[in-house]
Amino acid sequence: xxxxxxxxxxxxxxxxxxxxxxxxxxxxxxxxxxxxxxxxxxxxxxxxxxxxxxxxxxxxxxxxxxxxxxxxxxxxxxxxxxxxxxxxxxxxxxxxxxxxxxxxxxxxxxxxxxxxxxxxxxxxxxxxxxxxxxxxxxxxxxxxxxxxxxxxxxxxxxxxxxxxxxxxxxxxxxxxxxxxxxxxxxxxxxxxxxxxxxxxxxxxxxxxxxxxxxxxxxxxxxxxxxxxxxxxxxxxxxxxxxxxxxxxxxxxxxxxxxxxxxxxxxxxxxxxxxxxxxxxxxxxxxxxxxxxxxxxxxxxxxxxxxxxxxxxxxxxxxxxxxxxxxxxxxxxxxxxxxxxxxxxxxxxxxxxxxxxxxxxxxxxxxxxxxxxxxxxxxxxxxxxxxxxxxxxxxxxxxxxxxxxxxxxxxxxxxxxxxxxxxxxxxxxxxxxxxxxxxxxxxxxxxxxxxxxxxxxxxxxxxxxxxxxxxxxxxxxxxxxxxxxxxxxxxxxxxxxxxxxxxxxxxxxxxxxxx
Amino acid sequence: xxxxxxxxxxxxxxxxxxxxxxxxxxxxxxxxxxxxxxxxxxxxxxxxxxxxxxxxxxxxxxxxxxxxxxxxxxxxxxxxxxxxxxxxxxxxxxxxxxxxxxxxxxxxxxxxxxxxxxxxxxxxxxxxxxxxxxxxxxxxxxxxxxxxxxxxxxxxxxxxxxxxxxxxxxxxxxxxxxxxxxxxxxxxxxxxxxxxxxxxxxxxxxxxxxxxxxxxxxxxxxxxxxxxxxxxxxxxxxxxxxxxxxxxxxxxxxxxxxxxxxxxxxxxxxxxxxxxxxxxxxxxxxxxxxxxxxxxxxxxxxxxxxxxxxxxxxxxxxxxxxxxxxxxxxxxxxxxxxxxxxxxxxxxxxxxxxxxxxxxxxxxxxxxxxxxxxxxxxxxxxxxxxxxxxxxxxxxxxxxxxxxxxxxxxxxxxxxxxxxxxxxxxxxxxxxxxxxxxxxxxxx
Numbered sequence: 001x002x003x004x005x006x007x008x009x010x011x012x013x014x015x016x017x018x019x020x021x022x023x024x025x026x027x028x029x030x031x032x033x034x035x036x037x038x039x040x041x042x043x044x045x046x047x048x049x050x051x052x053x054x055x056x057x058x059x060x061x062x063x064x065x066x067x068x069x070x071x072x073x074x075x076x077x078x079x080x081x082x083x084x085x086x087x088x089x090x091x092x093x094x095x096x097x098x099x100x101x102x103x104x105x106x107x108x109x110x111x112x113x114x115x116x117x118x119x120x121x122x123x124x125x126x127x128x129x130x131x132x133x134x135x136x137x138x139x140x141x142x143x144x145x146x147x148x149x150x151x152x153x154x155x156x157x158x159x160x161x162x163x164x165x166x167x168x169x170x171x172x173x174x175x176x177x178x179x180x181x182x183x184x185x186x187x188x189x190x191x192x193x194x195x196x197x198x199x200x201x202x203x204x205x206x207x208x209x210x211x212x213x214x215x216x217x218x219x220x221x222x223x224x225x226x227x228x229x230x231x232x233x234x235x236x237x238x239x240x241x242x243x244x245x246x247x248x249x250x251x252x253x254x255x256x257x258x259x260x261x262x263x264x265x266x267x268x269x270x271x272x273x274x275x276x277x278x279x280x281x282x283x284x285x286x287x288x289x290x291x292x293x294x295x296x297x298x299x300x301x302x303x304x305x306x307x308x309x310x311x312x313x314x315x316x317x318x319x320x321x322x323x324x325x326x327x328x329x330x331x332x333x334x335x336x337x338x339x340x341x342x343x344x345x346x347x348x349x350x351x352x353x354x355x356x357x358x359x360x361x362x363x364x365x366x367x368x369x370x371x372x373x374x375x376x377x378x379x380x381x382x383x384x385x386x387x388x389x390x391x392x393x394x395x396x397x398x399x400x401x402x403x404x405x406x407x408x409x410x411x412x413x414x415x416x417x418x419x420x421x422x423x424x425x426x427x428x429x430x431x432x433x434x435x436x437x438x439x440x441x442x443x444x445x446x447x448x449x450x451x452x453x454x455x456x457x458x459x460x461x462x463x464x465x466x467x468x469x470x471x472x473x474x475x476x477x478x479x480x481x482x483x484x485x486x487x488x489x490x491x492x493x494x495x496x497x498x499x500x501x502x503x504x505x506x507x508x509x510x511x512x513x514x
Numbered sequence: 515x516x517x518x519x520x521x522x523x524x525x526x527x528x529x530x531x532x533x534x535x536x537x538x539x540x541x542x543x544x545x546x547x548x549x550x551x552x553x554x555x556x557x558x559x560x561x562x563x564x565x566x567x568x569x570x571x572x573x574x575x576x577x578x579x580x581x582x583x584x585x586x587x588x589x590x591x592x593x594x595x596x597x598x599x600x601x602x603x604x605x606x607x608x609x610x611x612x613x614x615x616x617x618x619x620x621x622x623x624x625x626x627x628x629x630x631x632x633x634x635x636x637x638x639x640x641x642x643x644x645x646x647x648x649x650x651x652x653x654x655x656x657x658x659x660x661x662x663x664x665x666x667x668x669x670x671x672x673x674x675x676x677x678x679x680x681x682x683x684x685x686x687x688x689x690x691x692x693x694x695x696x697x698x699x700x701x702x703x704x705x706x707x708x709x710x711x712x713x714x715x716x717x718x719x720x721x722x723x724x725x726x727x728x729x730x731x732x733x734x735x736x737x738x739x740x741x742x743x744x745x746x747x748x749x750x751x752x753x754x755x756x757x758x759x760x761x762x763x764x765x766x767x768x769x770x771x772x773x774x775x776x777x778x779x780x781x782x783x784x785x786x787x788x789x790x791x792x793x794x795x796x797x798x799x800x801x802x803x804x805x806x807x808x809x810x811x812x813x814x815x816x817x818x819x820x821x822x823x824x825x826x827x828x829x830x831x832x833x834x835x836x837x838x839x840x841x842x843x844x845x846x847x848x849x850x851x852x853x854x855x856x857x858x859x860x861x862x863x864x865x866x867x868x869x870x871x872x873x874x875x876x877x878x879x880x881x882x883x884x885x886x887x888x889x890x891x892x893x894x895x896x897x898x899x900x901x902x903x904x905x906x907x908x909x910x911x912x913x914x915x916x917x918x919x920x921x922x923x924x925x926x927x928x929x930x931x932x933x934x935x936x937x938x939x940x941x942x943x944x945x946x947x948x949x950x951x952x953x954x955x956x957x958x
Contacts, residue, residue: 047594047598048575048594048595048598048599048601048602049548049575049576049577049578049595050551050572050573050574050575050576051544051548051549051550051551051552051555051571051572051573051574051575051576051578052548052549052551052552052572052576052578053548053549053552053553054547054548054549054550054552054553055549056549056553057549057552057553057556075614075644076525076614076643076644076645077518077521077523077524077525077644077648078524078525078526078527078528078550078553078554078557078644078649079525079553079644080553081521081523081524081525081528081553081554081557082553082554082556082557082559082560084520084560084907084908084926084928085556085560085926085928087908087928088928088929103911104520105519105520106519106520107517107518107519107520108517108518108521109517110515110516110517110518110521110845111645112515112645112646112647113643113645113646115645116614116618116645123516123517126516126517127517130517131519134519134876135876146547146613146614146615147614147615147618147644147645150584150614150615150618150619151618176547177547177548177549177550178547178579178580178581178583178584178615179580179581181548181578181580183548183549415572416572417572417573418573418602418603437552437556437571437572438572440565440566440571441572441573490539490568491604492539492541492568492569492573492603492604492605493602493603493604494601494602494603494604495604497601497602505598505602
C-alpha cells in the first residue's frame with residue numbers, strides 16, 4: 001500500500017499524491033483493485049466533469065465537531081457558506097452523545113477584490129481576535145481557501161503572531177479546493193493541523209494526580225492503572241458516524257472486557273490528551289483517520305489496526321475479532337459474535353424474504369459502500385454495482401473479499417450524475433444506497449434510494465445491521481414516490497448520452513493493466 | 515467590507531448559480547475548481563431546501579481545474595468542457611460562469627468562446643469571481659447580462675406585459691410562491707408578467723422580456739441597477755417598489771402598476787375589491803380565535819434588504835403588531851442604506867421600530883440584550899413580551915432568549931421546507947397570518 005507521509009511538513013500532500021488515490025475510473029472490481037495496487041489509478045481523468053465537493057468543505061466537518069470550536073473560512077464569502085446546515089446536526093447529535101455543543105460558530109473573512117490585490121492577512125488577524133473575544137472557543141480552525149492560497153497569504157505566520165494574544169488554540173488548515181481532486185484529502189489536512197497544535201499526553205496535576213511513591217499501595221496502583229490502559233482501545237469517529245453506532249460498538253467491545261475511548265469529534269481538545277492512555281488505536285472508518293493513527297504510531301509508539309468498517313454481520317464480526325486478537329480475547333469474542341449472530345439471524349428471516357434477489361447499486365466512500373454491499377449480499381440482495389467517490393489500495397482488502405463473495409460486478413470511481421444516470425439505465429437496480437447529494441439523481445430516475453449514512457440511524461454492528469436491513473426492505477416495499485417522480489420529472493441529459501458508454505469521457509492512460 | 519460572522523448570503527457565483535438553477539432548462543458551465551459548484555449549490559439550497567433543480571449541485575458541468583491549470587492556464591480545459599457539455603447536457607440556454615481562481619489567473623473567456631464557435635443553442639458568459647461581490651450582486655449582474663447578451667431589443671412594446679425582478683432564488687426563500695401570487699394578481703387586472711422563475715416560464719418568456727413596457731423591481735437595492743441599465747438599452751420603463759405583503763400593501767402595489775401602465779381604473783378597482791373581500795372573509799373567521807386570546811406580539815424582523823421592511827410594514831399596518839427592531843443583515847453601501855432608510859421613513863408605523871444594519875448573528879442578539887429594558891434590573895419595566903422573531907432559522911437562539919416564537923422567513927431557512935408557499939400578495943398575507951398564529955398554538 002502506498003502511503004507517503006511527512007508529519008513535519010507545513011501541510012500534507014493531497015491523496016492523489018500521497019496514496020495515488022484515484023478520482024476517475026469505470027469498469028469492474030478486479031481491474032480497479034489491480035490498478036490501485038500498481039498505484040496508477042490517479043492516471044485517470046475525464047474530458048467531461050461535473051461539480052462536486054472540495055477538501056475545504058470536507059475540512060469543516062471535523063472542525064465544527066470539535067467541542068466549542070470556532071471555524072474561520074479565510075476566503076471570499078461563498079467559501080463555506082453551506083455551513084449553516086451543520087448547526088443543528090452538531091447540537092442534536094452532540095446532545096444524543098451527552099455532549100452539549102454550542103452549534104456552528106463561524107466567520108468568513110469575506111475577501112473582496114481589494115483584498116485580492118493587497119492580501120487578506122490583516123482581515124484574518126482581525127477576525128481571529130474578534131472570534132476569540134466573542135466566543136472564547138477551545139480552538140479556532142483557520143481554513144485556507146483557494147483565493148488566499150493563490151495570492152500568497154501566510155496563515156501559519158499570522159497564527160504564529162497571534163497565538164500568544166488569544167486563549168483559543170489556533171489551527172491552520174491548508175485546504176484550498178484546487179489542490180486536491182480527492183476531497184477526502186481534507187481528513188489528512190485537518191489531522192495535520194490537529195497533530196501540530198495539540199498534545200496527546202495527559203499533564204500531571206491538570207489531567208491526573210500522580211501516585212505518591214511513599215504510598216504503601218503505590219506499586220499496586222501503578223499496576224492497576226497499567227492494566228486498565230492495556231485493556232483500553234481508542235476508536236475514532238467521523239461526521240458520517242452516529243451516536244447509535246458508537247454506542248453499539250462500545251457495547252460489543254465492553255462485552256469482551258475492553259475499555260473504549262472515542263475521539264476526536266464531540267470532545268474538547270483538552271480531552272484528546274487521554275488518547276495516549278490506551279493500548280490500541282482503531283478507526284471506525286480508516287478513510288478518515290489513517291493519517292492520524294500513523295502519526296500516533298510514529299510519535300507515541302501506539303499500534304493501530306485497520307479493520308473494515310463494522311457494517312453487516314461479517315464485517316462487524318471481523319471488526320470485533322481483529323481487535324480481540326490484539327488483546328488476546330479471541331475466545332470471548334467468538335462467544336459474543338456467535339450469540340449476537342444467532343439472535344440477529346433469527347430476526348432477519350422475515351426481512352430476507354422481502355428483499356431476496358432485489359438489485360441494489362451503492363455509491364459513496366469505498367469502505368462504507370463495500371461493507372454495505374456485503375450486508376446487502378448477506379440478506380440476499382444482488383449488488384449490481386459500486387460507485388466509489390475516491391479509491392486507493394487501502395480499499396483492496398475489502399474489495400478483494402467483495403470480488404470473491406459478490407462477484408466481479410460493475411465498479412467505478414465517480415461523483416458524476418451523468419455517469420450515474422447512464423449506469424442506472426444499464427444496470428436497472430431496484431433501489432440504491434447513496435451518499436448524501438447523490439440520492440436525488442437516483443430518485444429522479446424513478447428508482448428509490450436511501451442515504452448511505454445519517455447520524456439519525458443506527459448502521460454499525462448487529463443492531464445497525466438489523467436496522468439497515470429493515471430500512472432496505474421498507475424502501476423496497478413502496479417505491480411510489482420515486483416512480484411518480486421518475487414519470488414526471490425531466491433530467492438534464494440528452495437522450496443519446498444514454499446510448500454511450502457511461503465512462504465514455506474517462507481518459508484511462510493505463511493500458512497495461514490486465 | 516469587513517469579516518462577517520455567519521453571513522446570510524454567499525458569493526457572486528453562488529447567487530448566479532441559484533438564479534440559473536431556477537431559469538427554465540438552463541445549463542451553467544462553471545470554469546473553476548470542483549468545489550465551487552457543489553458547495554454553492556448546497557448553500558442556496560438552504561433557502562428552505564430548494565434542492566439542486568434541473569441542473570444544479572453535482573449536475574453542474576464544471577471544468578474542475580487543478581493546481582497545474584492555475585499555473586499554465588485553464589483555457590483548454592474550458593474548451594473541452596464546453597464541447598462535452600453540449601454533447602451530454604440537454605438545455606435551451608448555456609451560461610459560462612467564472613470563479614475566483616480563473617479570474618485571478620486571467621483566463622480569456624471571451625476569446626475561448628470565440629474559439630469554441632457557434633453552437634446549436636445560445637451560450638452566454640458572465641464574469642462571476644466570488645470575491646467580486648455577494649449573491650445578491652450576482653443576481654443583479656446576471657439579469658443585466660441576460661438583457662445585454664441574450665434578450666433582443668424590441669422597439670414595439672406590449673402595453674400590458676411586464677417583467678418582475680428583485681427576488682433572488684434561494685436567498686429570497688419564498689420567491690416561487692411570491693412570484694406566482696403577484697403574477698396571479700396582475701393577471702386579474704389584465705397584466706401579463708414574465709417572472710423568469712415560476713414554473714410556467716420558458717425561454718420564450720425570457721426572450722420576450724424586451725417587449726415588456728415595464729420592469730417591476732421588488733427591491734430597493736437588488737435589481738434597480740439592472741432596470742436602469744435596461745431602460746437605456748431596451749427602452750423599458752421601470753418601477754422600483756417593495757415586495758407587497760398582505761391586503762394594504764398589495765392594493766397599493768397594484769395601483770402603482772396600474773398608474774404606470776395607465777390601466778382602466780374601474781377594472782382595477784373591481785378586481786381589487788373582490789380580492790380584498792375574499793381576504794377579509796378569511797380574516798373574519800380567524801378573529802374568533804384571535805379575539806379570544808391576546809395574539810398581539812412584539813416582533814423582531816431579521817431579513818435581507820429586500821424583505822425586511824415589507825415584513826415589518828405588514829406586522830404593523832396589517833395585523834397591528836409592535837415591531838421593536840428591524841435588522842437588515844446584508845452588507846450594504848451607504849447609498850444603499852440611504853435608499854432603505856428613505857423607505858423606512860415613509861412607512862407609517864404605530865410605534866417606530868429601530869432600524870439596524872447588522873451582518874453578524876451574534877451581534878443582533880447582543881444589540882437587543884444591551885438595549886432592551888427587559889434585560890435591565892428594575893422591578894417594573896416594559897417587557898418585550900410576548901415576542902416573535904421573524905428571521906432566519908439561525909436566529910433561534912435569540913427567540914429563546916426572548917422566550918418567543920420564531921418564523922423562518924429569511925435565508926437560511928433550515929427548519930422548514932418551502933415549496934409553493936409565499937408570503938406576498940393577498941394569499942401570502944393570509945399564509946403569513948396563518949403561520950404566525952399557528953406558531954403560537956401548535957402546542958395545543
